[in-house]
Amino acid sequence: MATSGRIPITLTRYGARQASTAGASESDKAIASRVCPFARDSPDEDAVSAEVFPPSLDHDERIGRFLKVSAAQVASDDYVIDSSSGGMTSWFVGRLLAEGDVDGVIHVGRNEDDLFGYRVSYDMDAVLGNRKSAYYATSFADAVSRIEGDGRRYAIVGVPCFITGARHLVRERPALADQLVYFVGLVCGHLKTDAFAQLLAWQVGVAPDQLAEVDFRVKHPHRDAQDYSFAARRRGRAEWASKPNRRLFGANWGHAMFQLGACDFCDDIFAETADVVLGDAWLEGFRQDWRGTNVVITRSPRLQEILDAGEDSGAVRVWPLSPDEAAKSQAGNFRHRRDGLAVRLADDIAEGRWVPLKRVQPDAERVGAKRRSLIRQRRALSRTSHTAFAAAREAGSLRAFMRVMRPKVNAYVLTDLGPVMGRLTIYAPWLARSRFVRNSFVRSILSRARTRSTGT
Ligand SMILES: Cc1cc2nc3c(=O)[nH]c(=O)nc-3n(C[C@H](O)[C@H](O)[C@H](O)COP(=O)(O)OP(=O)(O)OC[C@H]3O[C@@H](n4cnc5c(N)ncnc54)[C@H](O)[C@@H]3O)c2cc1C
Structure with a gap:
């Protein structure tokens, strides 16, 4: 986009979008x-946020600048059932559209040529019809090119690196600065390649070449918000096949399967350059509510005003949170992004590899030996998942993928949880189904082990 397509972005064999600089000029x-x-050469999140937000905002090293930190949820059950979390992301962009702050929304939704892609929505039906998280590699280049110069104003939704990339883009193309007027961030653990959707779908009985549609977050009334299912639809069929996420291999975000390589170098969890950022309130008290609840951090007075008006009208429920609570809701994310990044940078530098400049300093000793081992195993898991899945897909064999990955995941779980809890976790799916395990105490241990194995 920034080079008008002279540095093209293409889809790799592993389902990632990658820029190719081969043959590009020095100026591009x-x-x-x-x-x-x-x-x-791109300014980091601290530099960008210092430029775009007023100095009066508070600052926290973990969540960035902030006006207010809250938990929030759209009040209507009919609404939230079709959102990933508390529905606040689509609600915010819907309000911006309804109140005339923007003419359109640039966000990710279902796509005719692919499962998901960036699209531009101009009415409420389109905003509401394209909700829920797309854990999928996309590019906003085409969507932003289409709107550039049309004289209309837009909100853009994206994970932290996309929002920062969009901020950098408007500096390069000042005409766009008058068009991209609201930046709406999504908290991000890491971004996945297309293979993530394909692996989960394969396990519910839909092979990659048959895959028409997926839903990463099917909610179950009266279960914990984290206990959601994955669903997939085969081409030419109307019905969906689904399974609880906790029963799907590769669905555990802590194993970082199919994570993009760039995410190994990210330290921005709360989209620090966005006007508002929304994530899941993975906190006691909220986690138990099946509807889902968002963590919301506002950095724009106008967006805070919209939130306050929504609360006053009863359209949304809002609870105050502290920056500590917001950070706690992403505890695993911080271990991966901050501690993990320090170790990965140190490892790469020791091996003579190029690394980007980050706010986190390289330091392999930042964590103890066990965490260091987990960080390294997770990186290896992630890398192997790309090649193993491409080979399995080409061979048409899901088993081939499991054969390569299962021993690695088991080794990771044993390092993480120790020999007893680790083995219980590994064998939990089989043990829980066994008619010999009738003892309620044993069942409660298994249930705890299975829950631990699905968290980020
Ligand atoms: C790759 C990824 C990783 C995430 N990791 C975490 C995490 O570790 N912790 C956490 O708390 N939350 C994470 N989230 C955010 C979480 O999944 C929810 O998206 C968020 O809480 C918003 O839920 P909601 O109910 O408010 O959104 P909804 O009301 O369901 O609306 C979602 C809105 O976001 C847009 N959207 C969905 N996916 C994308 C995308 N990939 N790019 C751009 N726009 C998109 C939709 O078009 C829609 O407008 C992640 C999201 C993504 C996409």
């Missing part, structure tokens, strides 16, 4: 280096 490479959040 310089533009790309100023725009890509993982390049060395």
Whole structure:
């Protein structure tokens, strides 16, 4: 986008979108280096947020600048059932549209050529019809190119690196600055390649070449918000097949399967350059509510005003949170993004590899030996998942993927949980189904083990 397509973005064999600088001119490479959040010439999140937000905002090293931190949820059950979490992301962009703050919303939704892609929505039906998280690699280049110069104003929704990339883009193309007027961030653990949807779908009986549609977050009334299912639809069929996420291999975010390589170098969890950021309130008290509840951090007075008006009208429920609670809701994410990044940077530098400049300093000793081992195993797991899945897909064999990955996941779980809890976790799916395990105490231990194995 920044180079008008002279540095093309193509789909790799592993289902990731990748920029190709082969044959690009030095000036195009310089533009790309100023725009890509993982390049060395682009300003970091602290520099961007200092430029775009007033100095009066509070600052917390973990969540960035903030006006207010809250938990919130759309009040209507009919609404939230079709959202990933508390429904606040689609609600915010819907309000911006309804109140005339923007003419359109640039966000990810269902796509005719692919499962998901960036699209532009101009009415409420389109905003509401394209809800829920897309754990899928996308690019906003085409969508933003289509709206550039049309004289209308837009909100753009994205994970942290996309929002920072969009902020860099408007510096390069000032005409766009008058068009992209609201930046709506999603908290992010890491971004997945297309293979994530395909692996989960394969396990519910839909092979990759048959896959028409997926739903990563099917809610179950009266179960914990984290206890959601994955569903997939085969081409030419109307019915959906689904399974609880906790029973799907590869669904545990802690194992980082199919994570994009760039995510290994990200330290921005709360989309620090976005005007508002929304995530899941994975906190005691909220986790138990099947509807889902968002963590909401506002950095724009106008968006805070919209939230306050929604609370006053009863359209949304809002609870105050502290920055500590917001950070606690993403505890695993911080271990991966901050501690993990320090170790990965140190490892790469020791091996003579190029690394981007990050706010986190390289330091392999930042954590103890066990966490260091987990960080390294997770990185290896992630890398192997790409090649193993591409080979399995080409061979048409899901088993081939399991054969490569299961021993690695088991080793990771044993390091993480120790020999007793680790083995219980590994064998939990089989043990829980066994008619010999009738003892309620044993069942409660198994249930705890299974819950631990699905968290991020
Ligand atoms: C890759 C990824 C990783 C995430 N990791 C975490 C995490 O570790 N912890 C956490 O708390 N939350 C995480 N989230 C956010 C979480 O999944 C929910 O998206 C968020 O809580 C908003 O829920 P909601 O009910 O408010 O949104 P909804 O009301 O369901 O609306 C979602 C809105 O976001 C848009 N959207 C969905 N996916 C994308 C995408 N990939 N890019 C751009 N726009 C999109 C939709 O178009 C829609 O407008 C992640 C999201 C993504 C996409």
